[in-house]
Amino acid sequence: MNENIRIAGLTALALLIGTTAVHAQVGTLTGTRQIEDRIEDVEDDVQDDLEEAEDPYRFGNPEFRPGFSGSASLGYSGTDGNTEEQNLTIGARLRHAQGPFVQNLGVVLDYSETDGDSDQEDIFMVYEGNYYFNESFYAFVLGRAEFNGLADDPDASGELAGVPLADRVKTDGFIGIGPGYRVVNRQDMTWRVQAGVGLSYLEFGDDRDETETGYIASSRFYYRFNENVFLTNDTDVLNSDEALRVNNDFGVNFKMTDAFSTRVSYLTDYNEAREIRTDNKLGVSLVYGF
Template structure:
């Protein structure tokens, strides 16, 4: 049997806080176990996020349809009544130079008084490969909050962008691809007022392997919207495969937005996964 121990930032503090305060069952074991699972998933996602399958040229996708789906449901009766339902699916379709991916996640929740969550997330990603270096992309995203009913609440947040991409470097130990294009964002608040604006998007994905156990990534995304607001996100990270059972990643994320009073946010994170 393999067990995984994951550390992410101040995860130990959160873990012991959960053990001391979360007691929704008689022993509280279920709450602690759920919290450990959350910490494991957070650390694992942080490490796996650096593995970009598009870095190395046209990926060898399974021809035709493939994908996965999941469903989670829980319900309570008695002193407190509630229901929670989560549904997600990821579908891929590959044919010739076309590779398309569609992801959908739905979350619903209600208690004995009212509906408390009605969210939908949709992501579409399509790439057409002209050769090993040059490709075209289409990116689409929509986030919908079915319960938004106030002016300061976002009911729909959507974006779609298209453009070309090119792999400047495509070697075994170093890859660099860039892509740029035009896009349109759409915002609709809880009262039905909407705003649509055009923008220019650009992205850079750089990978360098120092050794079989250590590699670095630097991912940059830039969006300049129609209201002359510049937004930049840069994620610099180094991943270490210390042994067959120990992996770690250190990353530094900078997020810049001209529309904010404090324009720059920075985040330093450490993720460690140890299996034994």
């Protein structure tokens, strides 16, 4: 395995033309708009980090609306003048729930070009299916695929410029299946483990491909000390002919007040195929509102 619209009403439109357009022009020239956008990005990233620790899968078998549900988003920008650029991003999330069987599918498409030449043609897909036999025992299927449409283009620009075709990953796919079990399932503490067998497929820019079988195991632990403090410890292990890889994400969330929340995390990544086998990363996410 490889390392890895908006529709506005007439009032809103008038407001947009009368005020926002002027602000956007001034903000672009002075740099304030870029700073505001960056602040929003930081806030979104931190909030995601805090919320992911309490995903619904930690607490028993999550109940979803029967049938199909989901969301889709699209972002486009285009410029002309000194440089002609186009950027398109499409994302979709689809869920289907029927009785004990819950399936999730996510797709992202990234495309960009400069002066008529493609800079990025990427597609990302992920699938997850869970069948719950009872409150404790379930079976899972995990699938992931990434496609780089420029990997076999010897004249590709951007990040691929100068990279040999043999070192470019054109297709990166993985599928794994196995059983899972909830060892503990209380309001203050949950722990589930799962293990199975997986198959990965890599295709490179020179049309060479590799297939590898691996064994996967995961642990998801959650413990709440009180209504303001809880910790999580997520572990993933992958063992294959190529190497043993272990990823562990330990984090503690604190809600000091209604306005102040923080998460401290420590991520450990081990890969025995590397010269320096272990990488560690300390992260601090903080949200304060006033």
